[in-house]
Amino acid sequence: MAGGDASAPATLFRLLGPVQLEAGAERVTFSGKQGALLTALLLHADRVVSTQRLAEAVWGEPLPSGSASRVRMLVSEVRRACAALGADVIATQRPGYVLRPSPGGLDLACFNSRVALAREAVAEGRSEEALGHFDRALGWWRGAPLAGVTGSFAEAQAEWLDGLRLDALEERQSVLLALGRNTDVVTEVRALAAEAPLRERLHGQLMRALYESGRRGEALEVYRQFRDRLVGELGLEPTNELQRLQRLILRSDAGPRERPGTDRAPRRDELPVLPVPSQLPAAPASFTNRSRELRELDRQPAFGADSVGVAVISGPGGIGKTWLALHWAHTHRDRYPDGQLYANLRGFDDAEEPVPPGTVLRHFLGALGVPPTVIPVEQEAQAALYRSVLAERRLLVVLDNARDSAQVTPLIPGRPGCTVLVTSRNRLVSLHATHSARLLEVGAFSDEEAHHMLSHHLGPETMAADPASVGVLLEHSGGLPLALGVLAARVSAHPGFPLAVLARELRDPATRLDALQTGDLGAGLRAVFASSYAALDARAARLFLLLGTAPGPEIGLPATAALAGLPPAETRALISTLETANLVRQVSPGRYWMHDLVRLYAAEQAEADLPAGTRRQALVRLIEAYMAMACAADRVLYPHRPAIAAPPWQGDDPAFEDATAALAWFETELPCLLVAHHLTPGLGMDAAGWQLAWGMNTFLLRRSFNRERLASWEIALAAADRLDDPHTTAVVHWHTGYAHAAADRIDEAIDHLDRALELFERARDWSRLAQVHHTVGWMWSVRGQPRRGLRHARAALRLQREAGDPIWEANALSAVGWIRLQLGEHEAARDACERALTLFRRHHDRGGEAATLDSLGMLAFRQGEYERALEYYGQCLDLRKITGNAFQSADTLVGLGDAHHALGDDTAARDAWRDALALYESQHRRAEAERVREKVSATRD
Numbered sequence: 001m002a003g004g005d006a007s008a009p010a011t012l013f014r015l016l017g018p019v020q021l022e023a024g025a026e027r028v029t030f031s032g033k034q035g036a037l038l039t040a041l042l043l044h045a046d047r048v049v050s051t052q053r054l055a056e057a058v059w060g061e062p063l064p065s066g067s068a069s070r071v072r073m074l075v076s077e078v079r080r081a082c083a084a085l086g087a088d089v090i091a092t093q094r095p096g097y098v099l100r101p102s103p104g105g106l107d108l109a110c111f112n113s114r115v116a117l118a119r120e121a122v123a124e125g126r127s128e129e130a131l132g133h134f135d136r137a138l139g140w141w142r143g144a145p146l147a148g149v150t151g152s153f154a155e156a157q158a159e160w161l162d163g164l165r166l167d168a169l170e171e172r173q174s175v176l177l178a179l180g181r182n183t184d185v186v187t188e189v190r191a192l193a194a195e196a197p198l199r200e201r202l203h204g205q206l207m208r209a210l211y212e213s214g215r216r217g218e219a220l221e222v223y224r225q226f227r228d229r230l231v232g233e234l235g236l237e238p239t240n241e242l243q244r245l246q247r248l249i250l251r252s253d254a255g256p257r258e259r260p261g262t263d264r265a266p267r268r269d270e271l272p273v274l275p276v277p278s279q280l281p282a283a284p285a286s287f288t289n290r291s292r293e294l295r296e297l298d299r300q301p302a303f304g305a306d307s308v309g310v311a312v313i314s315g316p317g318g319i320g321k322t323w324l325a326l327h328w329a330h331t332h333r334d335r336y337p338d339g340q341l342y343a344n345l346r347g348f349d350d351a352e353e354p355v356p357p358g359t360v361l362r363h364f365l366g367a368l369g370v371p372p373t374v375i376p377v378e379q380e381a382q383a384a385l386y387r388s389v390l391a392e393r394r395l396l397v398v399l400d401n402a403r404d405s406a407q408v409t410p411l412i413p414g415r416p417g418c419t420v421l422v423t424s425r426n427r428l429v430s431l432h433a434t435h436s437a438r439l440l441e442v443g444a445f446s447d448e449e450a451h452h453m454l455s456h457h458l459g460p461e462t463m464a465a466d467p468a469s470v471g472v473l474l475e476h477s478g479g480l481p482l483a484l485g486v487l488a489a490r491v492s493a494h495p496g497f498p499l500a501v502l503a504r505e506l507r508d509p510a511t512r513l514d515a516l517q518t519g520d521l522g523a524g525l526r527a528v529f530a531s532s533y534a535a536l537d538a539r540a541a542r543l544f545l546l547l548g549t550a551p552g553p554e555i556g557l558p559a560t561a562a563l564a565g566l567p568p569a570e571t572r573a574l575i576s577t578l579e580t581a582n583l584v585r586q587v588s589p590g591r592y593w594m595h596d597l598v599r600l601y602a603a604e605q606a607e608a609d610l611p612a613g614t615r616r617q618a619l620v621r622l623i624e625a626y627m628a629m630a631c632a633a634d635r636v637l638y639p640h641r642p643a644i645a646a647p648p649w650q651g652d653d654p655a656f657e658d659a660t661a662a663l664a665w666f667e668t669e670l671p672c673l674l675v676a677h678h679l680t681p682g683l684g685m686d687a688a689g690w691q692l693a694w695g696m697n698t699f700l701l702r703r704s705f706n707r708e709r710l711a712s713w714e715i716a717l718a719a720a721d722r723l724d725d726p727h728t729t730a731v732v733h734w735h736t737g738y739a740h741a742a743a744d745r746i747d748e749a750i751d752h753l754d755r756a757l758e759l760f761e762r763a764r765d766w767s768r769l770a771q772v773h774h775t776v777g778w779m780w781s782v783r784g785q786p787r788r789g790l791r792h793a794r795a796a797l798r799l800q801r802e803a804g805d806p807i808w809e810a811n812a813l814s815a816v817g818w819i820r821l822q823l824g825e826h827e828a829a830r831d832a833c834e835r836a837l838t839l840f841r842r843h844h845d846r847g848g849e850a851a852t853l854d855s856l857g858m859l860a861f862r863q864g865e866y867e868r869a870l871e872y873y874g875q876c877l878d879l880r881k882i883t884g885n886a887f888q889s890a891d892t893l894v895g896l897g898d899a900h901h902a903l904g905d906d907t908a909a910r911d912a913w914r915d916a917l918a919l920y921e922s923q924h925r926r927a928e929a930e931r932v933r934e935k936v937s938a939t940r941d
Contacts, residue, residue, distance in 0.1 A: 009103065009105040011086060015043070015106070016108060016140050016165075017141065019149055021085055036150075037057065040057035041054075042101070045099055046099075051072075054074075055068065089101055115168050118175075146158040169188075182209040206222050211249050216249060239369075280329050283329075286457065289445060312427070312437050313421065314428065314439065315442035319442050326398070328421070343399055345403065345408075347403030357411055358379040361383060362375055365382065370389060386413075390414070393417060396421070398423075399420065402426075409431075422437075426581055444479030449479070451474060453481065454487070465499075466498065469500045477516070478596050482525060483516050483525055526601065530601075532582075541609075543578065546610070547599070555672065557572060559669075563618050563621060565617070626669070626692065631644070633695070634662075659883055662884075677693070677712055690720050696709075710739040710743050713735050727759075734771070737753035738753075741775070776789070807848070809839060810835075817830070821858060821862075826859060826862070836852045851876075866902045870903075894935075897932075909939060
């Protein structure tokens, strides 16, 4: 192939001239919008380019309406043109498209490859070989790059590409100088200098070549003309390097005694005086809060300390890491008299690849005054030179938006006195081990801080005018500084609009992320979250999306494993990746939390990127896991409760050491269980719909969560109706009636309990029939109709004896004893309770034992045996604490207080009553709370 390498691929894309695709003798030229789109894809070959980034390349700002669909149309047109020449190379891939040319199929890549070989040869002193590589590299050029493609994007890229060509030409002239071919340099560089009149290196090479050729006066004239042009057009003096070259020529004799500026490494005394870089972007004008984080940063080592001070500021996108770093950096500039270096490493830029350390090193070395000819090719050598230049100097280095530790490590100075601030969405924990980095994790603002920031932007008058809407803005921004900033920007853009308009958008989850966008391309939360999402590997990205669909505010590791359909160890590794990326936070060992707005984005993206079947299967697995774990925990809390036939769960068998562990699990998981339960109808999981209610029932009963218990059995009832199984229907009516009775909804309770009695009698299920009678007896007795309740309690006792179930016989005996106590039949009550207590203790039923002891305590109190009452109540209270029965513990504490009061110990009585009062208030039992409050008030301290 002319002007390139001898071997040619089947198809070749060209950018270094008109934008073309060649296949043998055939070629197609792209211009206009097609050319701009193809250019963007080729400049990011083998990397995904987002649809938005392509739209920006084609149209610039502002984008036309429907830009995404227009991009799809352009892609189709370019694909057809390429396919006509046998090149099917453009693939659709989230969040846009990727072009994968064949090896050697892009002239820019071929050019860069040859330039790299040339630079390697230069570094090893093989000048002739280097010259050949440069010539082959430059042979790929066919005129002005991107010829025929218009627009601001194409103009900027064409300028960049032409800069690559000029760089290669300059380096080629250095090789010619090293070979002593001064005449060739003079001829070629005069033409190049006319093309690029402000390129200093070219003029320096021309001066050297003229001087080496004995043309000292002409060399100095080149300097004079160049300096006049530079001062006249830019107001700048030539660099120290070019001035040093001029001085060397001035001091030398007419003959070429010294060859100044050849590509040898300069001696230390020849290095120019280093400038003082000041590269920090502008300080954030409206920075607020973060006093704790600023104090942490103030603890960075000062000059003269034993190590380089490194701080990693990590946190999710939009949390304000860069603002924090820049605010601190500007505030402490006086600590660093030798300058401040800054680089955006673009670790999470979905339109650009992360910046390699070598690129940053060359940028930093140039800013520090190191001539390009002195900068080595190899990154390791560049890092060594960088550390040498910074030795004994005090500089601040800000490395913004780092992807990982490998991107940062080469940029850390080697001697004390410098400070490095790194911001990253990842935690970069390894930097703590390798460089003793201070790890500073930045979280969302507190409510007070968020209010302060919003007030700073909107002003107190606006805030006071509509506090309700301000509350909505604060609630749904989730304390994210970026979200608050976007809201403030939108309010400022439309000062006449009431805040209520924005509040309405935020209230609706379907429009919440839209409300947190601005009109600027790439701005807003979606763009920030999208870049973090795009940085994940496929397996971690899948878990991220599934977590967005998971119900509840948090999730545990076993539930996450079920959601993902993976073993726990593998799930732990993946969620650790998300934790490192600050997309989830581990709030306690094995429990994970996702910010509401991140969750909303994940759920939104899951709908786009995951098939509906995949999402449904994940939720089914999760709910089956919750059901299995709830039933297992329930068996520990109530081991004598009849089990239900539930389908086997495919995960690890959940294990709970004791009732305390089971209670703790329910306390933690209850919000997730309740939300998951509401999903069962939509997923068609009717069996799980009633079985999950069964699994939660004991805990909800003992914690007096009557509203939640009733709601769960209402879901179960609807599921049972659809299942149309008489046994399931009977069980669900029984517990639904029980829940209504506990909520003091007696008419509804009677309807459900009568239906359960009818179904169990029809099925001749005597044990279950007895349990329903037991429930009905309790309901009437607590409603002040103990005689009516006694009939049902005695029926339960008879049926349980016939069924031969000693535990439930004991329960019936206990119920009979309690009701006879209410009727004043003390001896009969004592007899029934003591027989029940014997059975409960024989069969180790702590819950039943506690209930019977409570009745015996009340009996002793009524008979004036206050010491014995204290003993019974104390034993009962101990058992109820063990079983987690807070609901009935409150009643026992009242009895305990009454007994103490009767014995004249008012201090102990008040302590017990106050404990009871706290429980009643937490259980929203207002009538009981008021009665106990009166007892406390009636006794004096």
